[in-house]
Amino acid sequence: MSLINHFASIAMLAATAILPLSQDANAKTPAMKGVKNIVLVHGAFADGSSWANIIPMLQSKGYNVIAVQNPLTSLEDDVAATKRAIALMDGPVLLVGHSYGGMVITEAGNDPKVAGLLYVCALVPNDGQSVIDVTQAFPPAPGSSEFKPDASGFLSLSFKGIDQYFAQDLPEETRKTIYATQTPWAAKATTTKVTKASWKDKSSWFIIGLDDQMVPVDLAKAEAKMINAKTLELKSSHIPMVSQPKKVADFIIGAAQQL
Incomplete structure (x- = not known):
């Protein structure tokens, strides 16, 4: 046997030995239930890092995750x-x-690839509604008094707003960091109306923060009822994905498994 043929025979034997192992490994990998893709969308005064505690938990379960970096320059841009x-x-x-x-x-949920919607301490519009339309039916949240407009038409949240109303259940150092790293929010985004409310033909879930001082609890409960959402109530501030990430991640995974 030539040296070339000898090595070819060894390679064939190796491939034959490896193949059953690969097939067996694949056979032992359970199929993931539901959808495997999760897109996380932050709110005003924030960025994609607001999901930093959640993302590793989702990825460890095999989910493909993207945290959007909304520019907060307009509803259309976001x-x-x-x-x-x-x-x-x-x-x-x-x-x-x-x-x-x-x-x-x-609004973005009208994309045909979107199978379900999950709201976290969120504003939920009906057809043709803006932020102002959604919130006007209830007394203003305490945190809304701490919106600070600038000369360019953007809103920021005061330190008092972050400290007492936005992230009051987090350590002081974390509250200071959130204040220092906030992204200003275009005021015009509060008056822009959505076209069609996608929750009308999508499965929906909702997390309510019972100590939320930015989206009033009564408003959140009314929204969850309106969209017929499966609901989780947490004793948390406005940002439970930061203060109680495990509970939020588990709820997201449960929703993904049901789709």
Whole structure:
């Protein structure tokens, strides 16, 4: 036997030995139930890092995750950024929105790849509603008094707003960091209306923060009832994905498994 034929025979034997192992390994990998793609959409005064505690928990369970970096320059721009993230996914998507992100996912959720919507302490519009339309039926949340407009038409949240109303259940150092890293929010985004509310033909879930001082609890409960959402109530501030990430991650996974 030539040296070349000798090595060829060894290679064939090796391939034959490896093949059953690969097939057996694949056979032992359970199929994931529901959708495997999750797109996370942050709210006003925030960015994609607001999901930093959640993302590793979802990834460890095998989910493909994208946290959108909304520019917060207009509702249209934020919807476009979210739809770009949806387009990157290779199949059906669970779309998760926090706070003002609820407005964004309600519009972006009309994308045919979106299988379900999950709202976290969020604003949920009906057809043709803006942020102002959604909130006007209830007394203003305490945190809304701490919106600070600038000369360029953007809103920021005061330190008091972050400290007492936005993240009051988090350590002081964390509250200071959230204040320092906030992203200003275009005031015009509060008056722009969504076209069609996607929750009308999508499965929906809702997390209510019982100590939320930014989206009033009564408003959140009314929204959850309106959209017939499966609901989780947490004794948390406006940002439970930061203060109680395990409970939020488990709820997201449960929703994804049901789609």
